Amino acid sequence: MAFRDILGQERVLRWLKAAISQNRLTGSYLFVGPEGVGKATVAINLAKVLNCLSPKEGDACEACISCKKINKGIHPDILFIQPQGQVIKIDQIRDIQRNLSFRPIMAKRRIIIIDQAEAMPEASANAFLKTLEEPPLDTIFILIAQDKHMLLPTITSRCQIITFSPLPSKVIEDFLKNQGFEPINAQILAQLSSGSIKYAMRLGQREIPINLFKLWSEKRVSIPEILETAHTLADKDTAELSSLLEIYQSLWRDVLMFKIGCKEFIINKEKDLETVASHWGLQKVLDIMEMIEQVKQKLKQNVQKRLILEELAFNLEEDK
Numbered sequence: 644m645a646f647r648d649i650l651g652q653e654r655v656l657r658w659l660k661a662a663i664s665q666n667r668l669t670g671s672y673l674f675v676g677p678e679g680v681g682k683a684t685v686a687i688n689l690a691k692v693l694n695c696l697s698p699k700e701g702d703a704c705e706a707c708i709s710c711k712k713i714n715k716g717i718h719p720d721i722l723f724i725q726p727q728g729q730v731i732k733i734d735q736i737r738d739i740q741r742n743l744s745f746r747p748i749m750a751k752r753r754i755i756i757i758d759q760a761e762a763m764p765e766a767s768a769n770a771f772l773k774t775l776e777e778p779p780l781d782t783i784f785i786l787i788a789q790d791k792h793m794l795l796p797t798i799t800s801r802c803q804i805i806t807f808s809p810l811p812s813k814v815i816e817d818f819l820k821n822q823g824f825e826p827i828n829a830q831i832l833a834q835l836s837s838g839s840i841k842y843a844m845r846l847g848q849r850e851i852p853i854n855l856f857k858l859w860s861e862k863r864v865s866i867p868e869i870l871e872t873a874h875t876l877a878d879k880d881t882a883e884l885s886s887l888l889e890i891y892q893s894l895w896r897d898v899l900m901f902k903i904g905c906k907e908f909i910i911n912k913e914k915d916l917e918t919v920a921s922h923w924g925l926q927k928v929l930d931i932m933e934m935i936e937q938v939k940q941k942l943k944q945n946v947q948k949r950l951i952l953e954e955l956a957f958n959l960e961e962d963k
């Protein structure tokens with residue numbers, strides 16, 4: 644993958660390309676923006692472009708030894724640091740410092756990328772700050788974060804901040820189609836994705852709503868099981884929960900379509916759809932869709948999540 648293959652983010656790429664061609668890149672950058680919009684991809688590709696042995700029209704060739712090593716993650720002068728477990732450990736910062744104490748082995752510009760820089764606890768951040776204060780001339784630091792306020796101001800003030808926007812939903816829709824999603828699913832997921840490819844892919848796995856669907860659609864489900872599902876859902880953040888409910892609602896919409904004989908409008912190709920449709924009467928399916936809609940509205944009003952989900956669960960259970 645090179646700059647030319649990156650989806651969306653034209654503004655950022657235009658800016659970076661101009662900075663490269665005018666030779667005005669500085670020593671430290673902070674890439675800020677929501678999850679899954681291409682921050683790490685752009686950072687890695689910047690490292691590639693700057694070190695490519697035969698760049699073409701300001702982009703990496705993908706064929707030279709430098710491009711190949713970066714693609715495999717084995718370039719000795721391009722470090723990509725991510726949290727180990729929950730945090731970026733102080734040992735990881737020391738590894739960076741050790742690497743910096745030598746001249747680059749093969750790179751024209753050494754690049755140190757710190758992904759999820761918010762995960763630096765104070766000790767790591769302070770150790771890193773020392774490095775950032777005296778950057779070697781041939782090195783560029785790229786910090787990646789979702790929220791710059793989660794970093795020490797002493798760190799952010801030393802970085803040039805580049806803001807990444809959420810991706811347009813058309814970009815995500817096309818990406819999902821290329822990944823083999825049904826066009827209509829790609830369209831729905833793109834709308835739910837808040838502009839994040841990662842989030843769209845996660846929703847695309849749909850494990851939770853499908854489980855929920857099965858749990859609430861099978862005849863013999865005990866009340867403790869129903870409550871457990873409701874409580875698991877209540878622990879999710881409101882945005883994720885709304886998206887899950889949206890998908891849940893779309894599953895019930897499919898049950899409706901099945902029941903009224905409009906199979907061509909079914910979105911989620913669920914193998915259990917027919918069984919589920921046979922369990923429920925038409926009016927009840929309509930009621931359930933309405934109930935889910937009400938839960939979505941209540942979520943917006945900050946009503947306690949646990950309560951409204953329990954209520955939904957019990958209503959679903961009723962007169963099965």
Ligand SMILES: [Zn+2]
Nearest residue numbers: 695704707710
């Ligand atoms: Zn190359």
